[in-house]
Amino acid sequence: MEDVRSRSPKRVQGNGDPREVWIDGTLVATQEAVHYVNLLDDGTVVGIVQFRGDADRLTTIEDESPEIISCTVTGGETWLAYLHYEPEEFETALYERIDTEAVSIDWPVVETADGLRLTLFGKDAALRELTTDIPEELDVTLKRAGEYQPDMDDPAEQLTTRQKEIARAALAAGYYDIPRRATQRDLAAELGVSRGTIGDHLRRIETKIIRSVIV
Template structure:
């Protein structure tokens, strides 16, 4: 019997990105989860719930925040690499983003796609960088770390036998629901403006429009309840 292992790594990230007017949108100096725009603290990221690297090199992702949701929702007008952003409501809320990733993030997601491993969501920002827990067979995990380019700063924080976490929001989804969610994200169903409709997803997956709508509502309800409640 092959043992499933896990590793938790810290990956150093870029500190600054540029806005459309050339001004930096910086991470917090004392708390890297903070998003500052024009000298004001807009929001603080609680966790990264999901990321998916698309074929065109862009990323769609879901992150949990607290702060000014309406201000963060305008970030696509501020930052060149943000294609779209939409947010939910409440004290702690989700941001759905479609964006052009930096070199480090691209390298991470490409490396994960090449090995037989999975991410134990969520990812979290720390003062040292992005904390990511990965699980799979030991050989695949070793190949993953060895395959990072030299310019990517990766630090091993801990390792051991993998025990599934109960707080993973996607862990409550069935395999079919995960397939539909991935298809919806890849097709641009959650982009603003929407690049795909429920009818498009139904045609792609060979299901009725009503079935797709029912699946998406159940998926969204499960994920939001696991995060907010």
């Protein structure tokens, strides 16, 4: 396990602090955590990011930043933005390296004034290979290395073993990709259960995770 700091995976900010999103000279939202990022087959990226601020105004980022393909948000004081965007070259290289080296990210990832703080876990050799071959555009600092200790406050820890299995299958199949590459019927056939059972599991999974983040 390694704790590292690097630049944010998506820079929609504009006034110095990497956590802040500014539109037309106005502070619209402040980023609090990155809950998921995935590099799609077409080279674009989807991510789920937690913000505090004006959710409705953030959706206009599509008009301000050409690289943002779409932005949808949930409601509440602290809310989630689902971003679909064109990544910079160094981002693509980083995500591809993580996949190649069989290294995983311990979500959520937290943005700080110094950059993005993330925990990677995997075999020592894979972690060393990754950190020595990170793109030059990323300014990376290794903060700590040692045995992996899962965060019990992680929303995923609230899921049952079966729910985790279904969530992983849904992610792997592309159920949460844009456009969606798998349906509930596809997941039901893969896991050998009814479509209604899959739908019920997914609703319970999404409810647990969203409540753990928002409430």
